Amino acid sequence: MAKITIDEKVIECRDGVPVLQAAIEAGWDIPHYCYHPGLSVTASCRLCLMEMQLPHPKTGEMGWVPKLFPSCQTPVRDGMIVRFDSEVVRDNQKSCMEYFLIDHPLDCPVCDQAGECYLQDYSQKFGNSKSRMVEQKLVGPKKDIGPKTYLYSDRCVMCTRCVRFTEEISGTHELCSVNRGARREIDVFPGMPLDNPIQGNVVDVCPVGSLLDKDFFFKQRVWFLSGTPSVCPGCSTGCAIRVDQNENTVFRLKPRSNPGVNDWWMCDEGRFGFKYIHDEKRLTAPTVRRGADTEEVRWDDVPEIVSFRFEQHVAKHGDDSVAVVLSPMMSCEEAWLLVKFIRGIAPAATAVTGFVPTVGEAQHFPVGCDAENVKFTILPEKCPNRRGVELIAERAGGETCGFDEFVKRATSGAFSAAWIVGGYPEAWVPKEMTKVVKQLETLVVQDIFANTLTAAASLVLPACAWVERDGSFMNHAGKVQPFERAIRVRDGAKRDGQYLFEISGHVGLYSGDHVREMMADEMKEFANIGDAPPKPVHQH
Amino acid sequence: MAWKTIDRNEPAFDADAPNVLSDAVREKIRSFFPRYETKQAALLPALHVVQETLGHVSFKAMTEVAEVLEIHPSQVFDTLSFYTHFWTHPKGKKTITVCRSITCELLGGREVLDAIKKHLGVGEHETTADGEYSLVTEECLAGCDHSPCMLINEKLHKRVQPADIPKLLADTDNDKLDMPRSTLFDAPADVASDGASVTS
Ligand code: SF4
Ligand code: FES
Ligand code: FES
Helix, strand or coil: CEEEEECCEEEEECCCCEHHHHHHHCCCCCCCCCCCCCCCCCCCCCCCEEEEEEECCCCCCEEECCCCEECCCCECCCCCEEECCCHHHHHHHHHHHHHHCCCCCCCHHHCCCCCCCHHHHHHHHHCCCCCCCCCCCCCCCEEEEECCEEEEHHHCCCCCHHHHHHHHHCCCCCEEEECCHHHCEEEECCCCCCCCCCCCHHHHHCCCCCEEECCCCCCCCHHHCEEEEEECCCCCCCCEEEEEEECCEEEEEEECCECCCCECCCCHHHHHCCHHHHCCCCCCCCEEEECCEEEECCHHHHHHHHHHHHHHHHHHHCHHHEEEEECCCCCHHHHHHHHHHHHHHCCCCEEEECCCCECCCCEEECCCCCHHHCCEEECCECCCCHHHHHHHHHHCCCCEECHHHHHHHHHCCCCCEEEEECCCCCCCCCCCHHHHHHHCCEEEEEECCCCHHHHHCCEEEECCCHHHCCEEEECCCCCEEEECCCCCCCCCCCCHHHHHHHHCCCCCCCCHHHHHHHHHCCCHHHCCCCCCCCCCCCCC | CCCCEEECCCCCCCCCCCCCCCHHHHHHHHCCHHHCCCCHHHHHHHHHHHHHHHCCCCHHHHHHHHHHHCCCHHHHHHHHHHCCCCCCCCCCCEEEEEECCHHHHHCCHHHHHHHHHHHHCCCCCEECCCCCEEEEEECCCCCHHHCCCEEECCEEECCCCHHHHHHHHHCCCCCCCCCCCCCCCCCCHHHHHCHHHCCC
């Protein structure tokens, strides 16, 4: 820990970080554009300049050096004395802000970034209220630089964060900066658009409204959005994300920094993969089968119906005829409640780890890097909680098996009752399941969309999307990550956790934290998980 | 303020067109590799070689340079576009570069430029119909002591007067250098002659 003095206050900071990072972590608000903790340092925007004391070359006496230093490029040294609170530093910030706005179109009213734009924020805090620019502005073009992204080069501050992202993180090199001086612009090579599996991050790193997400384009003013910390369910990496919603509609997902998991990034598949939650075809009410027809039932009756059915079944066929298929889309808490409930009725029931959707191989970034330089990974397991449900099934004791094994055994008639959980965003039921359902006399299906399973089920319980639930996922590395509820469930629906809570005989409101406490008695993995992943120290 | 919009999804050239860089040019570019730690570092010499042989570096040529240096074409575009020296579209056989900086301006550079424009019938950044001359202006050519001055290709013409223009432009040897050209961007002789030892 180095001790440095900023504006006459002594702070302790991590060794080796730039002064800028140390100052931000200690609560200073230092304007900066080109510095991003996840990218290399270029010190080109000149906004973060500071004054520093150095020994006089002749006398050796410490004194303020009559020039400014980029705080983003100066690593902390024990005993260092710097200041931001000075006339010169403020003058520099003012001049820089004036310069950044020289050719800027000032089109905030039609800019998607307005409200979360660092040109706006810094102008207000560190800039001038008036522009002295009387010459004609150079108007940069608006470019369609790829299938998912626009580049409004007239709003660009040339921080080159986006270029460095494609160089250092994605390794795909699509972006470059062309021309020189006032005519310098971000561009792609014509015909080689920005198109890689993690390109959405360039919109996040852009501190201004220059890079724009086509998916979010003109969709919503950001000040109407409220964000909830969550975890992406797209693959078993478990990126920390923020769900931005307004009036119960999710408009976008943004990554939150989570060191060691996703750092600052997320992939496009996760970023844009939430659309299914607003699909009209989602199931919302519990239904029971009566002969060839189905009939909606009241949620209040559900606990009784399921207990009755399973109890009767066990009385008739014995308790080893029951299987519970825990989906890796479930939270740990839900899986635990369900397994407890089933084992309560049928102690010899088999706990199955549900279908694990797997696509291709792990994709590492930067593309083509060696193992020790991996900056980001998209995993082939397209579900968030395989490890979690596996662990819970295992710790519950008794018989467990994987999904393929379940299908095999069920086809040959090993089970006559099952509770099968789905909850996948895409159609998932494998063909072989048609044979399986024929063997099942009692079948409870908990899923998000109708499919061959729900058609055959004696009871269908609508599942909710992860944004409507709360709980935790265990990622591929065994890290338990809690997520919060971002939106209300649809009319008529009920959170999975809530009905599983009630079915298990608990009274009151389900909460992930509460259930996790109950679990922690048996499984120390779930003790002291705390809140959703930490708030980023570095917001932009 | 009018909006300019550009669609970058469309290629700027026909990707199936035959290669523009000959094997010899590629070999020459490769012969610079031993000079540097990385292949990417040979980018500037490579661009000089291409512009010298083809007269300009087209988008197609940029992709081929990228291929030889094993970098992304956008990295070639990035570096190339920084320098006004490189042309991305065909230029005339000879390029006239007139100085437009202060010393020449004070001593009549503008009149020289006007005289050339009038004589050739082209404007700045244009090429004559017969493909003979392209005309551009540049900042200080570092020949202020001989202002007003201009370049024809790499040959510096000193104290040019508007009246000299017709004769000067008619002279076929007006780009002949009276001192040896810099060899900085020539491939190192020993390596070039031993092409076999150079790997791609
Ligand atoms: S587009 Fe955004 S991120 Fe890229 S250089 Fe411009 S301001 Fe920076
Ligand atoms: S943040 Fe330090 S110069 Fe840009
Ligand atoms: S001003 Fe023309 S050569 Fe210097």
